Amino acid sequence: MLREQMTDVVRTPEEALRDLPDFPFVSHYREVDGLRLAHLDEGHGPPVVFLHGEPTWSFLWRKVIPPVRDAGFRCVAPDLAGFGRSDKPGALAFYSYDRHVALAGTLLEDLDLRGATIVVHDWGGPIGLRLAVEHAERIDRVVILDTGLFNGHQKMTDAWLTFRDFVARTEDLPVGLLVRGACKNDPGDEVIAAYDAPYPNAASKAGARAFPLLIPHSPEAPGAAAGQRVIDALRADRRPTLM
Numbered sequence: 001m002l003r004e005q006m007t008d009v010v011r012t013p014e015e016a017l018r019d020l021p022d023f024p025f026v027s028h029y030r031e032v033d034g035l036r037l038a039h040l041d042e043g044h045g046p047p048v049v050f051l052h053g054e055p056t057w058s059f060l061w062r063k064v065i066p067p068v069r070d071a072g073f074r075c076v077a078p079d080l081a082g083f084g085r086s087d088k089p090g091a092l093a094f095y096s097y098d099r100h101v102a103l104a105g106t107l108l109e110d111l112d113l114r115g116a117t118i119v120v121h122d123w124g125g126p127i128g129l130r131l132a133v134e135h136a137e138r139i140d141r142v143v144i145l146d147t148g149l150f151n152g153h154q155k156m157t158d159a160w161l162t163f164r165d166f167v168a169r170t171e172d173l174p175v176g177l178l179v180r181g182a183c184k185n186d187p188g189d190e191v192i193a194a195y196d197a198p199y200p201n202a203a204s205k206a207g208a209r210a211f212p213l214l215i216p217h218s219p220e221a222p223g224a225a226a227g228q229r230v231i232d233a234l235r236a237d238r239r240p241t242l243m
Contacts, residue, residue: 008090010204011036012197017085020194022062027085032106038085039078039107043069047113049139050077051104053122053147055175055208057084059194060121073117078107080127082207083198090203095210097223101130108138117141123211126150126227133233144243149231152216152224164212172202173209 027038040058042065050061058077065075079086081103082095089095104127108116116139120128125147132139148154156164167173176196180186199205216224 008203009035010088010090010201012085012088012200012204016197016200020059020062020197021190023059023194025058025062025065027058027079029085030106030110032103035081035087035089035103037078037081037087037103037107039076040065041111042075043073045072045074047074047076047111047116048119049108049113049116049128050075050119051121051124051128052077052080052083053124054211055083055173055178055205056122056195057198059084064119076107076111076113078104079198080104080124080207082210085198088199088204088207090206092206092210092213095207095214097126097214097226100127101134101226104128105131105135108135114138115140117143119143119145120147121145122147126223126230129234130226130230132239133230133237136239139239141239142241144241149227149234150215150223151228151231152219152221154215156215156217164215167209167212170209171205173199173205175199175205175208 025040025042028041030037030039048068050058050064052058052060057079061077065077069075080100082088108131118128118132118139120143125144126149129142129149132142176192179195180192214223216222216227218224
């Protein structure tokens, strides 16, 4: 099944991601399960891991990384599989909560990150908070931004259900339009173009389309039990947390 899901993988041309606003960073690459996965690695000191959500990528952290780096920290910001400079399998079936967590976990292991602070936003939350539980020996602190965990009991608004249905039927997802619509202040055309830049065609947007469809709608749905385990573990967790 994995081989079938990997037959159509999009790799964004490097020239499409040059000269982005406020983004002078150089990406580093790892090969994981046949995929090339990208991450930023800036500065030296105790590690801070930034996990983006949907439909963004490490570009989200472009104004956060410099002051954190300059304060004496090592800033690591991956592009999740299907996003940014990372490879993008074109099959929706490739993407699952378990697979995203497993792939993100290899970053902690490959870079041997310890004593880390993990910073999570949007879908980076369910992924990163699960990493904080399952790799507790590597993560000492947690910062939580506009996110949550899913166990199948959570109530979703009518507006979100409308959004999910739109994503499900829209193969060529308007990524920049979705980002713009989620901003209180319009970030401008140049920034929106940078969010669109990693996605040269409809097939490259499967990862962005998949995330809303992965939220479990019942406790029996895939991912719900894992989400509940993370919720239960965090209730008893005493690590420093900023929410």
